[in-house]
Amino acid sequence: MEKVEKGTLTAQAGPDPMLAPGHSYATVTDKIAAVPLEVGWPKFWIVGFTIAFSILMMLLATITYLVLKGIGIWGVNVPVGWGFDIINFVWWIGIGHAGTLISAILLLLKQQWRMSISRFAEAMTLFAVACAFLYPALHTGRPWVAYWLLPYPNTMSMWPQPRSPLLWDVFAVSTYATISLVFWYVGLIPDLASMRDKAKAKFAQVAYGLLALGWRGSARHWNHYEIASLVLAGMSTPLVLSVHTVVSFDFAVGLIPGWHTTIFPPYFVAGAIYSGFAMVLTLAIPLRAWYKMQDFITMKHIDNMCKVMLATGLIVAYGYFMEAFMSWYSGNLWEQFMFKNRTTGPYGWAYWFLILFNIMVPQVLWLKKARANVALVFILSLVINIGMWLERFVIIVTSLHRDFLPSSWGMYYPTKYDWSMFIGTMGLFLTLLFLFVRLLPAISIFEVRTLIPRAEKGGSH
Amino acid sequence: MRKPLYGLMAEFETPEQLVRAAEAAHHEGYRKMDAYSPLPIEELHHAMHIPDSPLPKFVLAGGIAGMIGGFGLLYWIAAITYPLNVGGRPYNSWPAFIPITFETTVLLAGLTTLVTLVFLCGFPMPYHPVFNVPRFKHASRDRFFLCIEAEDTKFDLQRTKEFLRTLHAHEVAEVEI
Incomplete structure (x- = not known):
């Protein structure tokens, strides 16, 4: 008779467990650690990495040309001075938010299902932030002096403007990248020790050993470690909310119709989590199939992620509705024109596709059958990724291309370099991701161990 | 001549056994000891009376x-x-x-x-005596260890070894420095 001890972490029993039955500490460790240590170079990895790496080379070629010629090779010009660079920056930063949500907010809420997906969701955060970072740095036109954005004593005797949301953004994004890296690394330490102890090759032992810092699973260390994780989660939670809030301030603090609204911060944060979960699903579904990780990333995980998408998608829908309502209710001529232009103007098609992709189609997720259909969920995740990209396109381009005076109206057309740079960042993202799954345990081993039911067989004291 | 000892290491199969062993060792009067586990065990902190982390x-x-x-x-x-x-x-x-x-x-x-x-945690610490126990590599996989250190005033090779055996330890090993 198995009696589950009170107060210990246990996997949920039932038809949709968070960990397939029949696992022990040893099998969990062996199976997850085998991906970097024993699986080696499967065909899908080589093919996938080759494609991703080729796209990354396209990015490097684009950046080289960009640095040589200047940002005139992009489609940005008066009146649309913010084009793909800011659209893609916001898109990538938003994608990163799901990783922190899963690792920090769900940790504080004691959601055990986060454990098997947190590691690679956090990796996804780091890589998405790396992609996002490229855009503002290159948009300065002189990326070699991008450090001018930081406040430091210099011979020009100049300082950045601390009242500007653009400087807030510098601090928010760099803090976010740093703390995400710290959180990710701290989470990796016990698993790096497992990898060190399991590795057979000398090089792998030394490399994992150095990174593990000498972790030996001491109870005294776990004591510090658990509180450190909790503290980091506690800090990352407001941090992640602040990052997209500050990103939305880049717009909301400006006076442009369609940007100057107070709903932007919550609506941007919800949109970020929405797109981030879509990206987690886009990555998790093929990964679990290729590496046969269905035991760890179960249908329960997919189901929960779909529900989070559904909820955040509805918050986003509320944001769209409020934008429409406020443009009417404010009685402001420019706001009303902006909304009319956004829905029926030259970029009206983008708005209606965004409504279709972000609001209409994902309503399928109300059905349990739809959430249980992995192929459908995968397609939906792609649809939402595109929808959220269109949202940023609509917000940025439709507000800018109709200036206050009709004499300064214009159109924005991305050039081939805009596209090669955007697709190129996907190459960077996927290259880093392929290297990550090849070199590090993609699922947190020690956290999955805590999901194993701890059965107490008649204690004797 | 024998090499100096760091301590005695007992191996357990389940977290519950380790917690009970740590409790018993603390009750017996041992203070300089440490437990090693592949996952955090909250009860262990209470069993070993580990102070809250600063x-x-x-x-x-x-x-x-x-x-x-x-x-x-x-x-x-x-x-x-x-x-x-x-x-x-x-x-x-x-x-x-x-x-x-x-x-x-x-x-x-x-x-x-x-x-x-x-x-x-005193990191980075690439060397530690506990790593000298060949079975210890399971501490990051599926086994639970309790090490009573030789520095403890109550430590006595024979008696401590026998004490650890009474705790249903899977194996008791000597840890060399």
Whole structure:
């Protein structure tokens, strides 16, 4: 008779467990650690990495040309001075938010299902932030002096403007990248020790050993470690909310119709989590199939992620509705024109596709059958990724291309370099991701161990 | 001549056995000991009477330093060294400084967490005597270990070994330095 001890972490029993039955500490460790240590170079990895790496080379070629010629090779010009660079920056930063949500907010809420997906969701955060970072740095036109954005004593005797949301953004994004890296690394330490102890090759032992810092699973260390994780989660939670809030301030603090609204911060944060979960699903579904990780990333995980998408998608829908309502209710001529232009103007098609992709189609997720259909969920995740990209396109381009005076109206057309740079960042993202799954345990081993039911067989004291 | 001993290491199969063993060892009067497990076990902290980690105090100090430093930097830029008169608005426009002050608070508190964790654990420590036990590599996989250190005043090779055997230890090994 198995009696589950009170107060210990246990996997949920039932038809949709968070960990397939029949696992022990040893099998969990062996199976997850085998991906970097024993699986080696499967065909899908080589093919996938080759494609991703080729796209990354396209990015490097684009950046080289960009640095040589200047940002005139992009489609940005008066009146649309913010084009793909800011659209893609916001898109990538938003994608990163799901990783922190899963690792920090769900940790504080004691959601055990986060454990098997947190590691690679956090990796996804780091890589998405790396992609996002490229855009503002290159948009300065002189990326070699991008450090001018930081406040430091210099011979020009100049300082950045601390009242500007653009400087807030510098601090928010760099803090976010740093703390995400710290959180990710701290989470990796016990698993790096497992990898060190399991590795057979000398090089792998030394490399994992150095990174593990000498972790030996001491109870005294776990004591510090658990509180450190909790503290980091506690800090990352407001941090992640602040990052997209500050990103939305880049717009909301400006006076442009369609940007100057107070709903932007919550609506941007919800949109970020929405797109981030879509990206987690886009990555998790093929990964679990290729590496046969269905035991760890179960249908329960997919189901929960779909529900989070559904909820955040509805918050986003509320944001769209409020934008429409406020443009009417404010009685402001420019706001009303902006909304009319956004829905029926030259970029009206983008708005209606965004409504279709972000609001209409994902309503399928109300059905349990739809959430249980992995192929459908995968397609939906792609649809939402595109929808959220269109949202940023609509917000940025439709507000800018109709200036206050009709004499300064214009159109924005991305050039081939805009596209090669955007697709190129996907190459960077996927290259880093392929290297990550090849070199590090993609699922947190020690956290999955805590999901194993701890059965107490008649204690004797 | 025998090599000096670091301690005696007992191996257990389940977290519950380890917790009970640690409890019993503490009850028996052993103080210089440590338990090793592949996953955090909350009950173990109580069983071994491990004091609460001082880490949060360091983090709080780091966060306060980040807050004061961040706000001070902005105040110094905007009001002292590089004042810009924007339509006669005050130089110390503190509400506009809050977002960056928040970020520097989190940044310093987060970095302090990492540094303090590494410092409190005594890392990096690539060598430790417990690694000399061949079975110890299972401590990061599926086994649970309790090591009573030779420095403990109650430590006696024979008696401690027998004591550990009474705890249903799977195996008791001598840990060489």
